[in-house]
Amino acid sequence: MQAAIIKDIQLLSNPILDYFFICITMMGSSLFYFLALPLFYWCIDKRFGLKLGLVLLSSIYVNTVIKNVTMVQRPIGYPGIRSIFTQSAGGYSFPSGHAQGTTTFWGTMMFKYNKKITKILGVAAIILVSLSRLYLGVHWPVDIVGGILIALLVIIVAELVDSIIIEGKYDIKLIYKIILSLIVPLGLIILFPYNENFEYMALASGTMIGYFIDQHYFKFTVNNTVKGQIAKLIIGISIFAVILSTLKYLLPYTEIFNAFRYFIGGLWISIGAPLLFNKLKLNKKTL
Template sequence: MQAEILKAIQTISNPFLDYFFIILTMLGSSGFYFIFIPIFYWCIDKRLGLKLGLILIASIYINTVIKEVTKISRPIGYPGIRSIFTQSAGGYSFPSGHAQGSATFWGTLMVHYNKKWLWYLGSLVVILVSFSRMYLGVHWPIDIAGGILIAFLIVVLGELIYSILRENPLKFPLYLKILLSIVVPVIFVCIFPHKDIYEHMGLIAGVLTGYFVDKEKFDFTTHGTFSKQVTKFLIGVAVFFALKEGLKFIMPYENAFNFLRYSLCGVWLSLGAPYTFFLLKLNDKKIA
């Protein structure tokens, strides 16, 4: 039945739609989030940027665990199903990482702002990204449904935890916050030591460490003129990707070093970049 659904969807296939849905499916990729979330953290709302990043990485962690446990094969190679842009389809099939990621990201934004136009936009993006995965022949319909359902539960739980922490902020000394920022991600790595988990947990460790140091010592602001915001974004993202790729030439490409590499990238996102913006006078309001 699922194969027949995919075959029915692919009856509309043509070169234009191929390119159209390849572009759309990229809106559910990790590269999109690596570019988009820093905009919130550096230029719009630091706490929202942090919340988006943490909830999304938690979603990726859960998605990876479920995929490795269920080990369901993708429709790639199934008779009668055409699969294209398969480089976007790593690992197992259930649940869809693109559908789950986009529903997590846009769901968090929709709940946070609660604006009608954003609900329409977010819902449309999630539907189109999810449909693109079936059109491209890289996911079964059950993968899409499962990913969206899991994302819904993650968003609800994430908002609940966020509201609790907002009303009862951690009152630990800085050294203990930093220790927890490192130890907790390491524990999650030990629970499920998948290669992708090392990278994502390393990123969380670095981001949280930088966030707590900044909060205690500098507490940077996101205010700035449009031109300054664009400059902040270009500098911040350029250095992030330079670190992410450049450190590969310095450190062995092994799990423990990948954790460290992404940790350093995370520290740049939440501490190095904001302090650089301050030194370059790219924030209208000085750091306290």
């Protein structure tokens, strides 16, 4: 039945749709999020940028664990199924990381921005990215459904936790926040020590620590002109890419060193880049 659904969708295959769905599927990739998250953190809403990043990283963690536990094989190589752009299909099949990530991202956006346009864009993105994974022949239909349902559960838990944090009257010292930001991701890595979990939990840890330090000492603001915001993104993302690639070249390629690399990347996003923006006067509000 699942193979038949994919084959029916692929009856529409043609070169134009191939390129179209390859572009669409990139909207559910980590590259898209590495561009979108700094946009929110540096230019729109710092706290929501942090929240969006942590929810996504939590969703990726859950996705990685379930994939490695279930070990469902992809439809790649299945008789009669045409699989293209397979470089976007690493690891196991269930649940779909693209469908789950897209649902997590846009679902969180819809909670934050309860507007018609956000809902239209979000639903369209979820449907198109999910459909692209079937059209490209890299996921089974159950992978898509599973990814969407798991994302919804992650979003609900995240919103409940966030509401408790907002409503609670907590006065936690900076040192304890830093310790928690180290211990919780480390505990999650130890619990399920898969390669992706080393990277993304370390990224979450570095980002949280930088955020708490900034909130305590610097209170970076996002205000600027459109030109200034574009400058922030170009400078910040370029240096982020340089940090990851340089450390990858200098350090041994092991899980521990990969975690260190992403930890430094997280610190750059939440404290390094904002301090540089302050130095370059890119955080001034234009009157």
